[in-house]
Amino acid sequence: MKNMRLVVTGTVGAGKSTFVRTASEIEVVQIERTVTDEISIDKEETTVAFDFGKVTFGPDIDLHIYGTPGQSRFDFMWDILIQDAQTYILLVAAHRPNDFPYARSILSFMEQRVEIPMIIGLTHMDCSGALSSEEITLQLGYVSESNRPPIVTVNPNLRTSVLSTLMTSMELLIPGNA
Ligand SMILES: Nc1nc2c(ncn2[C@@H]2O[C@H](COP(=O)(O)OP(=O)(O)O)[C@@H](O)[C@H]2O)c(=O)[nH]1
Numbered sequence: 056m057k058n059m060r061l062v063v064t065g066t067v068g069a070g071k072s073t074f075v076r077t078a079s080e081i082e083v084v085q086i087e088r089t090v091t092d093e094i095s096i097d098k099e100e101t102t103v104a105f106d107f108g109k110v111t112f113g114p115d116i117d118l119h120i121y122g123t124p125g126q127s128r129f130d131f132m133w134d135i136l137i138q139d140a141q142t143y144i145l146l147v148a149a150h151r152p153n154d155f156p157y158a159r160s161i162l163s164f165m166e167q168r169v170e171i172p173m174i175i176g177l178t179h180m181d182c183s184g185a186l187s188s189e190e191i192t193l194q195l196g197y198v199s200e201s202n203r204p205p206i207v208t209v210n211p212n213l214r215t216s217v218l219s220t221l222m223t224s225m226e227l228l229i230p231g232n233a
């Protein structure tokens with residue numbers, strides 16, 4: 056059994072905790088064991104907590120999923136969580152364009168620390184005021200199609216959606232796919 060680490064990061068309210076919880080509770084063939092835990096390292100603020108979930112991927116991979124705190128004052132946690140990660144997902148709430156610059160700053164933080172494949176997951180696409188995937192892609196600074204990470208729509212409350220997003224992430228780790 057090989058342990059792998061996937062980090063779910065993103066803006067406050069984007070759906071990180073929901074994503075980890077949903078991923079960890081799925082009972083489908085490929086996922087044989089689920090554990091969910093929330094570890095608080097600061098009693099006065101729940102936002103410093105990170106989320107931890109575990110998914111068994113087929114016979115070989117124990118996927119550890121860590122959801123980061125959203126606020127940048129806890130970026131020391133981002134640092135710790137990303138260090139041993141093989142891949143990460145940046146969740147961005149599609150209906151909160153005011154948060155896009157902050158999403159970009161999280162991205163820069165991660166890019167300065169690790170060089171690993173990542174994807175962007177757009178959440179809240181079902182909510183009123185959600186921008187289109189194309190518009191968000193541009194606003195996140197990906198003006199040309201080269202060097203653009205995969206950008207998927209995900210509803211963290213839906214198991215199938217979370218699973219397919221995990222598959223997209225894990226596929227990037229197959230040599231030749233990145
Ligand atoms: N309608 C809808 N609600 C969502 C979506 N993603 C997250 N939410 C909701 O947004 C709220 C904040 O999610 P949470 O996981 O706590 O965000 P976090 O701060 O990133 O951990 C919760 O009520 C979620 O159910 C989505 O794609 N659509």
Ligand SMILES: [Mg+2]
Nearest residue numbers: 071072073122
């Ligand atoms: Mg949370």
